[in-house]
Amino acid sequence: MSNNINDRLASLFWDREPPPLESDQAILRIMDIGDWDDICFMEKSISAPRLIDVFNNAPVGALTPQSQRLWQLRLKLKNLPKPTRIPNLEYHALPFRNSS
Numbered sequence: 762m763s764n765n766i767n768d769r770l771a772s773l774f775w776d777r778e779p780p781p782l783e784s785d786q787a788i789l790r791i792m793d794i795g796d797w798d799d800i801c802f803m804e805k806s807i808s809a810p811r812l813i814d815v816f817n818n819a820p821v822g823a824l825t826p827q828s829q830r831l832w833q834l835r836l837k838l839k840n841l842p843k844p845t846r847i848p849n850l851e852y853h854a855l856p857f858r859n860s861s
Contacts, residue, residue, distance in 0.1 A: 766806075769799055782806055788815045793828045812836060 770779035773790045780786045782803070788811075791803045804812070816824075816832050824832070832838075 766802075769802060773799065783811075785815050785818075788812065789819055789823045792816065792832055793824050809836065813838065 766782055767779070770782065770787060773779070773787075773795060782788075788803065788807065791799050792812075792815075795803065812832075813836050816836060816838070
């Protein structure tokens with residue numbers, strides 16, 4: 762992957778204009794769906810206290826449970842609650858009724 766930060770962010774924000782690397786949005790997107798190269802690049806560019814701050818203040822649903830656990834271990838955070846699950850809306854939908 763390219764070492765150009767704009768190329769890295771553009772590959773992760775295909776749906777809109779990418780924010781600057783230092784923004785919470787960019788950090789959370791890399792934490793959630795970034796590849797190994799993205800993660801290493803981010804960790805070299807952003808301090809660990811900043812990553813911890815963004816992780817601790819992430820809105821519910823910003824990270825998958827797998828990503829939450831990975832970053833808990835990677836940032837050496839202890840005594841954190843289990844990752845929160847977002848309810849599956851499919852189970853809360855009303856049953857389909859056939860009008861025939």
